[in-house]
Amino acid sequence: MTTEHSxxxxxxxxxxxxxxxxxxxxxxxxxxxxxxxxxxxxVELTDREGLSALSxxxxxxxxxxxxxxxxxxxxxxxxxxxxxxxxxxxxxxxEELPSGSRWREGLERTAHxxxxxxxxxxxxxxxxxxxxxxxxxxxAATDRVLxxxxxxxxxxxERVALLINLDAFxxxxxxxxxxxxxxxxxxxxxDEEFWAAQLPLVREAVTSGAYPxxxxxxxxxxxxxxxxxxxxxxxxxxxxxxxxxxxxxSPTAPDRPxxxxxxxxx
Numbered sequence: 483m484t485t486e487h488s489x490x491x492x493x494x495x496x497x498x499x500x501x502x503x504x505x506x507x508x509x510x511x512x513x514x515x516x517x518x519x520x521x522x523x524x525v526e527l528t529d530r531e532g533l534s535a536l537s538x539x540x541x542x543x544x545x546x547x548x549x550x551x552x553x554x555x556x557x558x559x560x561x562x563x564x565x566x567x568x569x570x571x572x573x574x575x576x577e578e579l580p581s582g583s584r585w586r587e588g589l590e591r592t593a594h595x596x597x598x599x600x601x602x603x604x605x606x607x608x609x610x611x612x613x614x615x616x617x618x619x620x621x622a623a624t625d626r627v628l629x630x631x632x633x634x635x636x637x638x639x640e641r642v643a644l645l646i647n648l649d650a651f652x653x654x655x656x657x658x659x660x661x662x663x664x665x666x667x668x669x670x671x672x673d674e675e676f677w678a679a680q681l682p683l684v685r686e687a688v689t690s691g692a693y694p695x696x697x698x699x700x701x702x703x704x705x706x707x708x709x710x711x712x713x714x715x716x717x718x719x720x721x722x723x724x725x726x727x728x729x730x731x732s733p734t735a736p737d738r739p740x741x742x743x744x745x746x747x748x
Contacts, residue, residue: 491560500617568617588630600656
């Protein structure tokens with residue numbers, strides 16, 4: 483479940499700060515911090531304590547300054563969150579990815595990067611980014627991963643759709659893994675205690691004959707999870723992508739749908 487969304491502040495101010503930055507407003511001596519340091523402190527706080535801990539007051543405390551001094555750099559929490567989202571993407575834009583005939587390797591590396599990215603910053607999964615605020619790192623990361631599928635005979639919509647589905651799969655897998663890791667501390671009940679409380683009645687139900695598939699299932703099958711489950715699903719997903727890409731590259735592939743044709747020039 484999301485608790486925040488990108489673009490919740492003044493979008494124009496977020497874009498100005500993302501693309502041009504700005505010196506703090508007002509007269510007097512320049513404070514001994516930068517916009518980058520503020521954003522980095524906010525990310526470190528949120529990585530450590532979660533999205534609910536994010537506030538201008540808490541970030542100021544992290545930096546050892548008064549809360550009002552932050553407003554000389556950032557209008558508020560909404561704009562700060564937009565800067566944070568673009569900042570954490572920055573770690574993924576430097577490495578080149580293979581493309582063309584090595585598209586699968588490129589998507590595998592992208593999926594692994596995204597998996598580690600979500601685990602390093604689990605609060606990202608609580609931010610609704612369906613309407614992203616596009617900063618320089620976001621555009622660079624998008625451009626880099628689009629290049630992975632360049633030259634394969636795919637339409638623009640197809641390239642974007644494949645990448646959307648790849649990230650949706652990785653994000654969903656990461657969310658499940660992170661929630662499983664967090665629930666013992668959040669509930670105060672260990673996994674062992676949780677399942678032990680259900681075991682007598684579940685065992686009785688499963689052995690009743692009403693659930694034949696569960697009755698013969700090796701109980702160790704339910705132990706799959708985390709990266710193991712993600713990797714298995716990723717292989718299956720990319721196998722499907724391969725079939726789709728091979729079909730689009732085939733000499734008998736259908737022409738580009740008219741609905742996807744570029745609009746006429748004005």
